[in-house]
Amino acid sequence: MADIRTADVDDLLTVLATLDEPDDIFALLEDLFTVREIRETSQRLLVARLLAAGKSYAAIEAETGASATTIARVSKCLSYGSGGYKRALEILEEK
Numbered sequence: 235m236a237d238i239r240t241a242d243v244d245d246l247l248t249v250l251a252t253l254d255e256p257d258d259i260f261a262l263l264e265d266l267f268t269v270r271e272i273r274e275t276s277q278r279l280l281v282a283r284l285l286a287a288g289k290s291y292a293a294i295e296a297e298t299g300a301s302a303t304t305i306a307r308v309s310k311c312l313s314y315g316s317g318g319y320k321r322a323l324e325i326l327e328e329k
Contacts, residue, residue: 274304281308282319283326 253259263272277300284294291305300308312319 278308279322281305282312283323285309285312286323
């Protein structure tokens with residue numbers, strides 16, 4: 235994944251880290267992504283939350299409509315990823 239971290243990606247990270255108003259962030263997401271991409275990305279975060287809560291794949295699939303493949307991918311990232319989901323879940327717990 236190191237080859238994906240380019241100057242352009244760093245610019246995007248800078249913008250995201252600087253925005254602090256949810257409406258501003260949402261406006262950027264609307265401009266950057268399709269409605270489907272926003273929904274799918276949000277769904278992955280919900281899947282991560284449910285996995286962390288100990289829910290089964292079947293229960294998560296029924297609750298979210300996520301495929302078994304998506305659930306497995308998120309589970310793998312929770313266990314072996316770079317910690318992004320874990321940090322996101324910490325942020326959600328803090329609010």
